[in-house]
Amino acid sequence: MKRIFMVGYMGAGKTTAGKELAKCFDYSFYDLDHFIETRFNKTIVEIFEQYGEDKFREIEREMLMELGLLEDVIISTGGGTPCHFDNMDFMLQNGIVVYLEASPSSLLQRLNKNKHKRPLIKDKDEEEMLRFISDNLEKRNRFYNKSTLIYNTDSFVTKGEMIVNLHNIAEQIKKTIHTK
Numbered sequence: 601m602k603r604i605f606m607v608g609y610m611g612a613g614k615t616t617a618g619k620e621l622a623k624c625f626d627y628s629f630y631d632l633d634h635f636i637e638t639r640f641n642k643t644i645v646e647i648f649e650q651y652g653e654d655k656f657r658e659i660e661r662e663m664l665m666e667l668g669l670l671e672d673v674i675i676s677t678g679g680g681t682p683c684h685f686d687n688m689d690f691m692l693q694n695g696i697v698v699y700l701e702a703s704p705s706s707l708l709q710r711l712n713k714n715k716h717k718r719p720l721i722k723d724k725d726e727e728e729m730l731r732f733i734s735d736n737l738e739k740r741n742r743f744y745n746k747s748t749l750i751y752n753t754d755s756f757v758t759k760g761e762m763i764v765n766l767h768n769i770a771e772q773i774k775k776t777i778h779t780k
């Protein structure tokens with residue numbers, strides 16, 4: 601199996617973890633949102649504002665299909681990627697899917713600092729954000745929970761703590777690769 605897809609809610613640490621895991625596996629790292637921004641020469645916020653969410657989801661799917669053909673890669677997806685079209689089934693068929701799970705309160709803490717990059721929450725205050733995250737996560741969990749591996753990240757407050765613990769995730773992924 602030559603592809604690892606990182607999934608999870610906004611703020612779960614998919615990009616931080618993906619970059620570090622790519623080093624462990626000697627794979628190339630791709631961030632789906634970044635790939636989209638580079639291709640369209642627009643930020644995700646601009647794409648949402650100019651084309652709307654439905655069009656963003658179509659673009660996201662198309663770019664996922666493109667990246668999903670590469671080998672020896674770790675792809676960090678957007679929080680909504682597994683929850684639209686048959687994206688989750690595509691990822692499961694083409695690689696190992698790792699869900700970085702976190703509770704709404706941990707996500708809120710991590711998202712407070714950089715919500716401006718995220719169109720779905722950028723205009724919400726803290727209380728609205730917590731309600732949105734809780735409701736949205738409940739809907740999305742049925743997709744996330746189909747993942748090959750689920751890793752809870754609530755105990756990692758900083759990026760550094762996440763990175764230190766990544767060898768555990770890497771070991772679990774290696775075992776999964778060998779049994780596939």
Ligand code: S3P
Pocket residue numbers: 608609610611633644677678679680681717718719720
């Ligand atoms: C989204 C998550 C974002 C980005 C877009 C929509 C979502 O990615 O794709 O803002 O629907 O949860 P991150 O999870 O990397 O923030």
